[in-house]
Amino acid sequence: MTERFDVIVIGGGIVGATAACALGEAGLDVALVEARSAVSSEAKPGRDPRVFAVTRASERILRSLQAWDAMPPEDVFAFTDMEVWDAGGGGALHFDCAELGEPYLGHIIEPRIILAALMNRLGSVSRVTLLRPARFREIYIAADEAVVELEDDRALHARLVVAADGVRSPVRAALGINTREHDYRQSSLVALVRTAESHRHTAWQRFLPGGPLAFLPLEANWCSIVWTRPTAEVERLLTLDKETFHAELGAAFDFRLGEITDSGEREAWPLQRRHAERYVIARAALIGDAAHAIHPLAGQGVNLGLLDAATLAQVVLEARAHGRDFGSLRSLRRFERWRRGDNSLMMSAMDGINTLFSNAGTPLQTARVMGMGMVNRTAVVRHLLMRHAMGLSGDLPDLARAPVSPE
C-alpha cells in the first residue's frame, strides 16, 4: 500500500505533534507516525512524577496552535519567582516576574497533559493523518522525494521527512547522521513531594556538589523534584524507605520549605548530552531530542524542541509560498542555520553551569559567590537572564512571537 503526503513526521511526542499541527494547519498534507498506541498514561489517575517547566515562548507556540486552552486549567501551574542558591558558598539569585512587568515566569505541566492537548487539537486538523500505532523501519532518499517504510510494510512518500523520534532516533541512525555524545555520569531522580510550607509559586533550585536539586511548584504544598546526582548515588536514593528519603531530601534542600511530609513513586533518568552533527540532509530534517539532548538543569529540552518545530514549519511554509522546493537541502539549511547555533549555545551554557557548580574547589566557589552577587545586584543582567529563561530572547520564529492573550 502506498500513500503520498507533503510531509511525514516520525515521532508523535510533544515536538513531533507540534510540527505536524503547525504544518497541517497551514494546509500541507502531513502524516504523523507514532509507535505508541495512545498518549502514554492518558487514563492513569494521579500525576506523573516528571513534569516540565514550560517557557513563555513555548506557551506562545502552543497558544498559536490552539493547544494551550485544551489543557485543563487545574493541570497548569504558573510560577512567578525563581530562587537559585549555591550550597557551597552562600551565593544566591532571586528572579521575580513583577520586575519585568509580567504576570508569571512560566508554567509547570506534566508532559502527558501537553501531549493530550496537542493530540486533541490534531483531531480537528483535517490535513494531518495520524498513523498510530505505526513504527518506522527504513527511509529511502530519492532526488525529489523520500520514501518511508513502516514495519507493517506500508510505504509513505513525501517531499520532506521530519525526524522527531526522540534521543535514540531510529530515523537519524537510518540517515547515517552521527552525534557527538557525552555521558554526564549523573542521573536525575524525579518524584512528587509534599512540604510542610507552601512553595509560594516559586521554582527553587539548590546547587550541590553532586548536581542541582530543583523543586517545581504544583498544587497546594506539592512539588515535583528533579534531584541530579552521580548515578550510583541516585540508585541508592531509589532504595531508601520514605522516612530516610524525606530526611535526606529535606537536608539537601536546606529545609527551605520545612520538612518533607509525603512523597510519591521515584524514577531515575540517566543523563547524556547528544548533538547531531547535522540537522538536515536533502529531504529530511531532525528536530527536538532527535537533534539535541541537553542536561535538564534549566528545564530547556522540550522548549528548544518546540522552537525547532515552529522554526522548521516557518521555513517550510515560506519556501512553499515562494514556489521553492521545501524539501531541498537549500531550503532546509535555513532551518539548520537558524536553530543549531542557539541549541549549541544552550548546551554549552548548561555544561558550564553544571561544571561550575558541581566543583567544590575554592577558586570556583569564590567565582560563583561573586558572579551570583553581581547578577543579583545588577538589574540589567538579571533581566537579561530572566528573559532568556522565559525563552523570549534570541531570534524567535513567528509562532513564538505571536501575541498571547491573556498575558
Ligand SMILES: Cc1cc2nc3c(=O)[nH]c(=O)nc-3n(C[C@H](O)[C@H](O)[C@H](O)COP(=O)(O)OP(=O)(O)OC[C@H]3O[C@@H](n4cnc5c(N)ncnc54)[C@H](O)[C@@H]3O)c2cc1C
Ligand atoms: C529528568 C528530566 C527532566 C526534564 N525536564 C524538562 C523540563 O522541565 N523542561 C523541558 O523543556 N525539558 C525537560 N526535559 C527534556 C525533555 O524530556 C525532552 O527534551 C523532550 O521530551 C523531547 O521531546 P521529543 O518530542 O523530541 O522526544 P520524545 O518525547 O522522546 O518523543 C519521541 C516520540 O517518537 C516515538 N518514536 C520513537 N521511535 C519511533 C519509531 N521507530 N517509529 C515511530 N515512532 C517512534 C516515541 O514513541 C515518542 O513518542 C527533561 C528531561 C529529563 C530527562
